[in-house]
Amino acid sequence: xxxxxSTGYPKPEAVGFHHAALVYADDQLDERAVLPxxxxxxxxxxxxxxxxxxxxxxxxxxxxxxxxxxxGATTLSDWQTLINQWFSTGGPIxxxxxxxxxxxxxxxxxxxxxxxxxxxxxxxxxxxxxxNSFGQVNGxxxxxxxxxxxxxxxxxxxxxxxxxxxxKRYAHLALWGLYRMREDVPPYEQHIIASDAQGVHNSxxxxxFIPYYKGLGWQSWKAYGFNVAIMQPSYAFxxxxxxxxxxxxxxxxxxxxAQKYGLGVELxxxxxxxxxxxxxxxxxYLASGSTYGYQDGVSAAFLGEGFGSCGxxxxxxxxxxxxxxxxxxxISGKRIPSPDVDIKAVEAxxxxxxxxxxxxxxxxxxxxxxxxxxRIDFAEHQQYWQGEVQLQVQTxxxxxxxxxxxxxxxxxxxxxxxxxxxxxxDNTRVNPGKQTIxxxxxxxxxxxxxxxxxxxxxxxxxxxxxxQNGLANAYTVVESGKPKPASYxxxxxxxxxxxxxxxxxxxxxxxxxxxxxxxxxxxxxDLGSVHRVGAVKVYAxxxxxxxxxxxxxxxxxFSNTPTLMDSGTGTSPLxxxxxxxxxxxxxxxxxxxxxxxxxxxxxxxxxxxxxxxxNQDGYIEATGTPVEARYINIGFSTNSWAMxxxxxxxxxxxxxxxxSYRLARVPGDLDNYSDDGLRLTDGRYTDDFAWKEISGWPAxxxxxxxxxxxxxxxxxTISVYTLNxxxxxxxxxxxxxAQVKIADRWVDVQGRREQTSFxxxxxxxxxxxxxxxxVTAVRILxxxxxxxxxxxxxxxxxxx
Numbered sequence: 039x040x041x042x043x044s045t046g047y048p049k050p051e052a053v054g055f056h057h058a059a060l061v062y063a064d065d066q067l068d069e070r071a072v073l074p075x076x077x078x079x080x081x082x083x084x085x086x087x088x089x090x091x092x093x094x095x096x097x098x099x100x101x102x103x104x105x106x107x108x109x110g111a112t113t114l115s116d117w118q119t120l121i122n123q124w125f126s127t128g129g130p131i132x133x134x135x136x137x138x139x140x141x142x143x144x145x146x147x148x149x150x151x152x153x154x155x156x157x158x159x160x161x162x163x164x165x166x167x168x169x170n171s172f173g174q175v176n177g178x179x180x181x182x183x184x185x186x187x188x189x190x191x192x193x194x195x196x197x198x199x200x201x202x203x204x205x206k207r208y209a210h211l212a213l214w215g216l217y218r219m220r221e222d223v224p225p226y227e228q229h230i231i232a233s234d235a236q237g238v239h240n241s242x243x244x245x246x247f248i249p250y251y252k253g254l255g256w257q258s259w260k261a262y263g264f265n266v267a268i269m270q271p272s273y274a275f276x277x278x279x280x281x282x283x284x285x286x287x288x289x290x291x292x293x294x295x296a297q298k299y300g301l302g303v304e305l306x307x308x309x310x311x312x313x314x315x316x317x318x319x320x321x322x323y324l325a326s327g328s329t330y331g332y333q334d335g336v337s338a339a340f341l342g343e344g345f346g347s348c349g350x351x352x353x354x355x356x357x358x359x360x361x362x363x364x365x366x367x368x369i370s371g372k373r374i375p376s377p378d379v380d381i382k383a384v385e386a387x388x389x390x391x392x393x394x395x396x397x398x399x400x401x402x403x404x405x406x407x408x409x410x411x412x413r414i415d416f417a418e419h420q421q422y423w424q425g426e427v428q429l430q431v432q433t434x435x436x437x438x439x440x441x442x443x444x445x446x447x448x449x450x451x452x453x454x455x456x457x458x459x460x461x462x463x464d465n466t467r468v469n470p471g472k473q474t475i476x477x478x479x480x481x482x483x484x485x486x487x488x489x490x491x492x493x494x495x496x497x498x499x500x501x502x503x504x505x506q507n508g509l510a511n512a513y514t515v516v517e518s519g520k521p522k523p524a525s526y527x528x529x530x531x532x533x534x535x536x537x538x539x540x541x542x543x544x545x546x547x548x549x550x551x552x553x554x555x556x557x558x559x560x561x562x563x564d565l566g567s568v569h570r571v572g573a574v575k576v577y578a579x580x581x582x583x584x585x586x587x588x589x590x591x592x593x594x595x596f597s598n599t600p601t602l603m604d605s606g607t608g609t610s611p612l613x614x615x616x617x618x619x620x621x622x623x624x625x626x627x628x629x630x631x632x633x634x635x636x637x638x639x640x641x642x643x644x645x646x647x648x649x650x651x652x653n654q655d656g657y658i659e660a661t662g663t664p665v666e667a668r669y670i671n672i673g674f675s676t677n678s679w680a681m682x683x684x685x686x687x688x689x690x691x692x693x694x695x696x697x698s699y700r701l702a703r704v705p706g707d708l709d710n711y712s713d714d715g716l717r718l719t720d721g722r723y724t725d726d727f728a729w730k731e732i733s734g735w736p737a738x739x740x741x742x743x744x745x746x747x748x749x750x751x752x753x754x755t756i757s758v759y760t761l762n763x764x765x766x767x768x769x770x771x772x773x774x775x776a777q778v779k780i781a782d783r784w785v786d787v788q789g790r791r792e793q794t795s796f797x798x799x800x801x802x803x804x805x806x807x808x809x810x811x812x813v814t815a816v817r818i819l820x821x822x823x824x825x826x827x828x829x830x831x832x833x834x835x836x837x838x
Contacts, residue, residue, distance in 0.1 A: 045297065045298070045300070046297055046300065046335070047296060047297060047300070047301070047302050047303070047331065047332055047334065047335025047336065048266050048267075048268075048300060048301070048302050048335055048336040049335065049336070050335070050336055053265070053266045053336045054157060054214055054244070055093050055094035055157040055214060055336065056093055056094070056336060056337070056369075057091070057092045057093060057094065057337055057338075057339065057369050058092060058093075058094035058095060058096050058157070058159065058336075058337070058338040058339070059075045059091075059092040059094070059095050059096070059338075059339050059341060060095075060096050060098060060338055060339060060340050060341065061075070061095050061096065061097055061098065061130075061344070062098050062099060062100070062344070063097060063098075063099060063124075063130040063133075064099055064123065065123035065124075065126065065129060065130075066128075066129070066130070067129070067130035067133040067134075068133070068346075068347060069133050069136050069137050069140075070346060070347065071344055071346035071347035072095070072133055072134055072137035072346055073085070073137040073140055073141065073346065074091075074345060074346040074351045074362070075091055075092050075095065075137075075341075075345065075346050076090070076091060076092060076095075076137050076138055076141045076156060077089060077090055077091060077140075077141035077144065077145075078090075078091055078366040079351045081351065081352055081353075081359055082352065083351060083352050085140065085141065085144040087144050087145055087147065087148030087150055088145060088148055088150040089366065089370070090141065090145070090153045091365075091366055091369050092156070092339070092369065093153070093154070093156055093157060094156060094157035094158070094159060094214065095134060095156060095157075095158055095159070096159040096160075096161065096217050096246070096338060097124065097130055097131065097134075097158065097159070097160050097161060098161040098217070098219065099120070099161065102116040102117075102119055102120050102163065103115070103116050103119055107120075107161065107163040107164065107219045108163075108164055108219045108220045108221065109164065109166075109220065110163075110164075110166065111166045111168055111169050112163045112164075112166070112169075113169060113171075113172050113173050114172055114173025114174070114175065114180075115173065116163070117163060117195060120163070121195075121198055121199065121202060124160070125202040125203070125206070131158065131203070131206070131208075131211070132206070134156065134158060134211055135206070135208045135209070135210055135211050138155075138156050138210035138211060139209070139210050141153070142210055154212075155208075155209075155210055155211055155212040156210065156211055156212070157211075157212055157213075157214035158203075158211050158212065158213050158214060159214050159215055159216065159217050159246055160199050160213075160215075160216055160217065161216070161217045161219050162192065162195055162196075162216040162217065162218060162219065162238075163219050164218070164219050164220035165182045165188050165191060165192070165234065166182060167182050167183040167226060167227060167230070168182075168183070169181075169182040170182070170183060172187070172191060175187075175190050175191055175194045176190055176194065178190070183230070184230075185229075185230040185232075185233035186233065188230060188231075188233045188234055188237070189233040189234070189236050189237040189240075190237065191237065192216075192233070192234045192235075192236075192237025192238050193236075193237035193238070193240045193241055194237075195216070195237075196215075196216060196237060196238045196240075196241035196242075196243045197241045199213070199216070199243075200213060200241055200242065200243060213243065214243070214244055214246075215238065215243035215244030215245055215246060215265065216238050216243055216244075216245055216246070217245075217246040217247075217248070218234070218245065218246070218247050218248075218264070221248060221249050221250045221253050221270070222249055222250065222253030222254040222255060222256070223249075223253075223254055223255030223258070223262060224254055224255075224582070224652075225254070225652070226652075228255060228258075228262075231255075231262045231263070232261070232262055232263045234263070235262060235263025235264060236263060238263075239263070244265040244266070245263065245264050245265050246264065246265065246266055246267070246268070247259050247262070247264040247266075247267040247268075248267070248268045248269070248270060248304060248338055249267065249269055249270065250269075250270045250272050251269065251270055251271055251272035251288070251292065251452065252269075252295070252452050256269060256299070256301070257299050259299075259301065260300070266302070266336055267300075267301045267302070268301055268302035268303065268304050268336065268337060268338045269292055269295065269296050269301045269302070269303060269304065270304045270306060270340075271288050271289055271291075271292040271303065271304065271306065271323075272284065272288070272306075273285070273286060273288040273289060273292075273306065273319070273322075273323075274306040274307065274308050274316075274319050274323070275306065275308070275556075276556045277319070277500070277501075278501055278502075278722065278731075279308070279313075279315060279316075279319075279501075279502070279728055279730060279731065280556055280730045281554065281556050281557045281558060281708075281714065281717075281730045282556030282557075282675065283450075283556070283558070283591065283675055284450070284556075285413055285458045285460050285498070285500075286319075286322045286326075286378070286413065286458065286498060286500060287413065287415045287416075287453075287456050287457050287458030288450075288453065289322060289323060289326035289330070290326060290329075290330055290415070290455075290456040290493075291453045291454070291455055291456040291457065293326065293330035293331070293332055294330075294454075294455045294456060295454065295455070296332065297331075302332060302335045302336040302337045302338070303327065303332035303335070303337055304337060304338045304339065304340060305323050305324070305327070305337060305338070305339040305340065305365075306323060306339075306340045307319075307320050307323075307339070307340060307341050307342045307345070307361070307365075308320075308342050309342045309343055309348070310342055310343045310345070310348035310349060310350050310358070311342065311350060311358055311361040311362075312355075312358055312726070313726050313727075313728060314357065314499075314726075315499075315500050315501060315502055315728065317357055317358065317360070317361055318377045318499045318500040319500050320361045320364070320365075321361070321364060321374065321376070321377040322376065322377060322378070322500060324364055324365065324368045324374040325374045325375055325376035325377065325378075326376075327368065327374070328368070328373040328374045328375075329376070333368060333371075333373075333374075339365075345362060345365070350362045376496075377499060377500075378413070378496035378497060378498055378499070379408055379409055379496055379497030379499070380494070380496055380497075381401045381404060381412065381475075381495040381496055381497060382401055383399040383400060383401040383477065383495045384399065384400055384401070385397060385398065385399050385400075386398040386399065386400045386476070393480070395425075395480055395481040395482075395483070395488070396478055396479065396480045396481070397478075397479045397481075397489065397490065398476050398477070398478050398479075399476065399477045399479070399492075399495065400474065400475070400476045401474070401475050401476070401477075401495070402472070402474045403472040403474075404472060404473050404474070404475050404497075405471065405472055405473070406431065406463070406465050406468040406473055406475070407465055407468065407470055408497060408499070409465070409497035409498060409499045410462055410463060410464075410465045410499070410501065410502075410503045410504060411460050411461065411462040411463070411497070411498045411499075411500075411501045412429060412460070412461050412463075412477070412495065412496070412497055412498065413458045413459070413460045413495070413496050413497075413498040414427065414458060414459050414460075414461075414477070414479075414490070414492060414494075414495050415456060415457070415458040415492070415493040415494045415495075415496075416449075416456070416457055416458065416459075416490055416491050416492060416493060417455060417456055417491050417493045418449060418455065418456075418457060418487065418491060419454065419455055420454050420455075421486045421487050422448055422449035422457070422485075422486060422487065422617075423446070423449075423479075423481065423485055423486070423487040423489075423490045423491065424446060424447055424448060424481070424482040424484070424485035424486070424487075424615070424617065425445075425446060425479055425480050425481040425482045425485055425490070426443060426444070426445045426446065426479075426480045426482075426610060426612070426615070427443065427444050427445075427446065427459055427461050427477060427478070427479055427480075428440060428442075428443045428461075428477070428478040428480070428610070429441045429442045429443070429461045429463055429475065429476075429477055430475065430476050430477075430478065431468060431473050431474070431475050432473065432474040432475070432476075438476065440608060440609050441463040441464070441467070441468070441607065441608075442461045442462060442463035442464075442504075442605070442606065442607045442608070443461065443605060443606060443608075443609065443610040444459055444460065444461045444462075444604070444605035444606075445593075445595060445604045445605065445610065445612055445615045446459045446615075447482070447593040447594070447595065447604075447615035447616055447617045448591060448593060448617030448618075450591060451590065451591055451620075452590075456493065460498060460501070460605075461477075461605065462501060462504045462605065462607075462721070462722070463504065463607060464503075464504055464505050464506045464607050464721075465503070466503075466505070467506065477495070482614070482615065482662070483662065483663045484662050484663060501722070502722050502723060502724045502725075502728060502731060502833075503722070503723060504607060504721040504722050504723075505607075505721055505723060505834065505836055506607040506608060506721065506838075507607075507719055507720075507721045507834065507836045507837065508747075508751050508752075508753070508836070508837035508838055509719040509745050509747065509751075509816065509835060509836060509837045510603060510606055510607075510719055510720070510721060511599070511600055511601050511602045511603060511611075511719070511747075511748040512719050512745040512746055512747045512748060512816075513600075513602075513700060513702060513715070513745070513746040514702075514713055514715050514716075514718050514719060514743065514744075514745055515743070515744040515745075515746065516713055516741075516742075516743060517742040517743065517744050517817075518735075518739070518740060518741045518742040518743075519735075519739065519741075521704075522706070523706075524704060524705045524706030524707075525551065525553070525705075525706045525707060526549055526550055526551030526681065526705055526706065527550065527704075527705045527706065528550045528701060528705055532698075532699075533548070533550055533683075534550055534561070534682060534683070534684060534685045534699060535684070535685055535697065535698075535699060536684075537684070538683065538684065539577045539655075539683055539684045540577065540579065540655050540681075540683035540684075541624065541625045541655050542625070542627070542655070543579060543583075543625070543627040543630065543653040543654070543655060544579040544583070544584065544586040544630075544653060544679070544681045545630055545653075546683070548683045549579060549681040549682060549683045550681070550682050550683070550701075550705050551586075551679050551680065551681040551682075551705055551706070552676050552679070552680050552703060552705055552706070552708070553585075553676065553678060553679045553680075553706065553707045553708065554676045554678075554707070554708040554714075555676065555677055555678045556675060556676065556677070557675065557676040557708055557714065558673065558674070558675050558676065558703075558714065558716065559589075559673070559674060559676055559680060559701075559702070559703050560602050560671060560672070560673045560701075560702035560703060560715065560716065561671070561672045561673075561685070561699055561700070561701055561702070562600050562601075562602060562669060562670075562671050562672075562699060562700050562702065563669065563670040563671070563672065563685065563687065563697050563698075563699045564600070564668065564669055564697060564698050564699065564700070565667075565668050565669070565670070565687065565695055565696075565697045566668070566696070566697065566698070567668060568598065568666050568667060568668045569666070569667070569668070569689055569695050570664050570665070570666050570689050570690045571596065571664060571665050571666075571667060571670065571687060571688075571689060571690070571695070572661065572664050572688050572689050572690035572691070572692065573659060573660065573661045573687070573688050573692075574594045574616070574618075574659070574660045574661075574670060574672070574685075574686070574687050575657055575658070575659045575660075575685070575686040575687075575688075576589070576592065576618065576657060576658050576659075576672065576682060576684075576685055576686075577655070577656070577657045577682065577683045577684040577685075577686075578621070578655075578656065578657065578658060578680070578681060578682050578683070579653075579654060579655055579656075579681040579682075579683070580621055580654050580656065580681075581623075581626075581651070581652040581653055581654035582652045583629040583630065583652040583653040583654075584629070584630065584653075584679070585678035585679050586653070586678070586679040586680075586681050587676075587677040587678055587679065587680065588621045588656075588658070588680075589618075589658065589674035589675070589676070589680050589682075590674060590675040590676065590677045590680075591674060591675050592617075592618040592658055592660075592672065592673070592674035593615055593616065593617055593618065593660070593672075593673055593674070594615065594616045594618065594660040594670055594671065594672055595612050595614070595615040595616075595670070595671045595673070596612065596613045596614045596615070596616075596665045596667035596669070596670055596671075597611045597612050597613055597667060597668075597669050597671070598611075598613065598667060598668050598669065599611055599669065599748050599749050600669050600671075600700075600748040600749075601669065601671055601748070602671060602673075602702050602715075602716060602748075603716070603720065604671075604673060606721065607721060613665055613666075613667050614662065614663070614665045614667070616660040616661065616662040617660060618658040618659060618660045618674075619658050619659045619660070620658070621654075621656045621657070621658055622656050622657050622658070622659070623654050623655070623656040624655050624656050624657065625654065625655040625656075626651035626653070626654050626655075627651060627653040627654070627655075628651060628653065629651075629652050629653050630653060655683075664689075664690035670687065670697075672685070685697075685699065701715070702715035702716060703715035703716070710729060711729070711732065711733055711734035711735070711829075711831070712733065713733040713743075714733075717730075717731060717732070717733060717833070718733055718743070718745075718832060718833075718834060718835050719745060719834070719835060719836075720834075721834070722833070722834065723759040723800070723833040723834040724759075724761070724797075724800065724833045725761070725796055725797025725798050725799055725800030726761070726763065726797065726798050726799055726800075727761070727763045727766050727768065727799075727831075728833075731833050732761065732831040732832060732833045733831070733832055733833075734768075734829050734830060734831040734832070735820075735829070735830050736822075736824075736826070736828075736829060736830070737769055737771070737822070737823075737824025737825055737826075737828035737829055737830045738822055738823070738824055738825065738826045738828075739822045739830075740819070740820060740821060740822030741818075741819070741820040741822065741830065742817060742818070742819055742820075743817065743818040743820075743835065744815055744816070744817045745815060745816045745817075745818075745835065746814070746815045747813065747814055747815060747816070750811075750812040750813060750814055751813050751837065752810065752811050752812075752813070753778055753787075753808050753810040753811075753813045753816065753837050753838075754806070754807075754808050754809065754810075754838050755789075755804055755805065755806045755807075755808060755836075755837070755838040756776050756787065756789075756804070756805045756808070756816065756818075756835075756836070756837055757802055757803065757804045757805075757834075757835070757836040757837075757838075758771075758774055758802070758803045758818060758832060758834075758835055758836075759800065759801075759802050759832065759833045759834040759835075759836070760800075760801050760802075760803065760830065760831060760832050760833075761799055761800060761801065761831045761832075761833065762799045762800075762801055763799045763831075766829075767827060767828050767829055768799075768828065768829050768830075768831050769824055769825065769828040769829070769830070770801040770803075770830070771803070771820055771821065771823075771824065771830055772793075773791070773803065773821065774803055774805075774818055774819060774820050774821070775787070775818075775819040775821070776805055776816065776817065776818055776819065777816070777817040777819070778810050778813045778815070778816055778817075779813060779814050779815035779816070779817075780810065780811075780812055780813055780814070781812070784817065785810070787805055787808060787810075789805040789806055789807045789808045790804075790805070790806045790807045791803075791804065791805055791806075792804040792806060816835075816837060818835055
């Protein structure tokens with residue numbers, strides 16, 4: 039179905055509401071969780087008259103009778119349970135009415151005009167096309183792969199909700215319509231989904247769609263029959279805080295796309311905005327709304343743990359409480375300033391020794407103590423700038439000191455217009471006061487853009503701090519405990535270089551897989567000696583069946599020492615970086631994941647137009663100007679499952695090169711606190727419960743961690759960054775033991791012990807005054823002498 043373009047955000051007066059709060063509830067909802075959303079409260083929890091907030095609420099829930107409402111296979115009895123619970127006496131919709139009544143009464147007592155009735159939008163579960171016996175609706179058992187039956191089910195549900203709502207005779211609420219719980223429109227549903235909207239409209243209600251960032255079908259929302267659509271930027275939950283790579287440039291990028299296709303933009307708040315980084319993110323969302331205009335259009339707000347119930351309104355932490363106040367100001371129409379620090383950089387004239395593919399940008403009077411990352415936003419319009427960024431600070435004698443670097447082999451494949459690259463540095467190693475800095479942007483030889491199209495350069499405070507770490511690029515091995523059996527493991531330790539290419543889909547048994555959303559996987563290839571590399575090919579699976587997707591934003595980087603990271607402090611070890619191509623599909627198969635089946639009888643998956651063949655084999659390929667290197671690092675983000683079956687490397691003449699490889703991350707699922715092979719040595723540490731930046735174990739469990747260094751190093755200090763967060767049951771260990779490996783022999787470390795507290799709950803344990811040389815591995819031993827109820831959490835292990 040073709041996309042429809044329009045101009046501008048949806049207008050509140052045309053849609054019927056302006057700001058909608060997303061509220062999750064099962065059969066009960068506390069009035070205290072709703073009142074702060076309908077009316078502003080002071081920090082004692084009292085209503086502030088004349089201070090209305092959200093004029094709409096979307097009522098949602100994730101499960102009914104143990105079935106998912108967004109991806110599961112619900113049936114009539116589940117939908118009836120949902121309706122009965124939500125409209126029960128004292129149920130969630132009654133709670134909305136009571137909260138709205140309180141807010142209106144406060145306004146009336148203060149002599150303020152009563153607000154119009156709050157709009158209520160009720161979630162309709164996804165109609166899974168695999169359900170061919172939904173239940174009896176209007177005398178017939180309904181098949182949800184049939185457009186006619188879907189329309190009948192949608193109309194029945196909308197009519198029933200309308201009738202139950204009318205029976206309540208609410209004085210402060212009005213029923214706006216329904217919300218599609220699934221956040222995309224998969225290919226096998228696109229030819230029948232318009233019938234859903236028709237059924238809703240036949241009952242006199244409207245229909246809302248809130249896709250995740252560029253979720254399938256997002257541009258075609260009007261053609262599918264929705265009255266309004268609001269897009270999620272998906273920044274707050276795909277940033278480095280969650281193991282992702284998305285930065286705040288995504289907010290302007292979303293605004294551009296939303297305006298182009300007539301969508302609103304969703305606000306997304308993490309947790310209860312307890313962490314300083316979460317507070318900065320929240321302010322970035324609000325400020326971007328003021329700057330790019332989505333504040334004035336129809337919008338929705340995901341409020342993390344629930345701003346009405348998580349304690350933000352009465353928080354004793356002024357920074358946390360300020361986010362609620364900023365949200366209230368935003369809804370009232372006040373413009374919100376950006377938390378980013380503007381860096382006024384000027385392009386410098388080309389100097390002696392500067393290559394033709396380099397551009398330098400100099401900024402003076404910059405206080406580097408105020409932030410730990412610099413973000414450069416580009417306006418690229420699908421022509422991505424490729425290259426490397428170096429951050430340098432001027433020294434007292436007029437020279438330049440390198441602080442950090444970041445490579446950019448490709449842009450975010452999901453973004454089209456505005457994208458940013460982030461360079462993070464250790465701001466404990468810079469002098470206080472105003473500094474002169476320069477950013478050197480070196481363009482790769484085959485970059486589609488020769489000059490980086492810079493929109494802005496800012497200091498970004500949304501990321502946790504970094505430290506310069508001598509273990510950067512070390513392989514992390516968790517030696518303690520019984521390894522959890524991995525789904526889709528590398529059974530022979532060379533499955534990815536055995537010549538066996540999968541052509542039978544993700545379930546062929548020839549694949550190695552990693553599961554996380556978001557997350558990252560890294561494979562380091564050792565060619566044995568320096569070779570002139572002409573191409574790198576990765577055979578993979580994708581298509582979305584069973585949540586198996588093509589590797590996201592894959593890149594190949596080259597070096598002469600093993601290098602697992604694509605950014606870091608100090609000087610870059612990389613020789614070159616190449617982006618991989620889009621997937622080349624070589625085989626298609628019917629789904630085996632149970633979500634759907636082909637809907638066109640007689641059509642096989644050998645037919646390229648068959649939209650339901652979402653179990654696919656193929657390959658991605660990276661090429662560029664031939665590079666002489668020994669090591670190749672293949673890195674990619676995961677979007678649920680990433681599956682690979684074979685790696686190939688050829689020289690500049692097309693001849694295959696033999697190699698060995700090592701996986702930085704163990705295949706299989708990545709649970710909440712598992713180590714991902716990167717986070718303990720990536721340089722980034724936290725002082726609070728940023729759970730995707732830490733690895734953890736029960737405090738009464740002895741833990742042994744080994745770090746195999748990329749090359750021999752000196753060891754003068756060993757540090758463990760851990761955490762005290764009693765409300766989460768996290769208790770920092772009081773000590774640790776360490777060993778270093780020298781000439782294939784392990785040596786117990788002896789030195790001066792120190793303990794330093796930092797931030798809200800961070801603890802750094804040090805063993806200092808060491809003098810070890812030519813160290814090839816470091817082992818950390820946690821005693822496991824903590825309480826049985828507690829957890830030990832580590833965000834970084836560092837060597838100096």
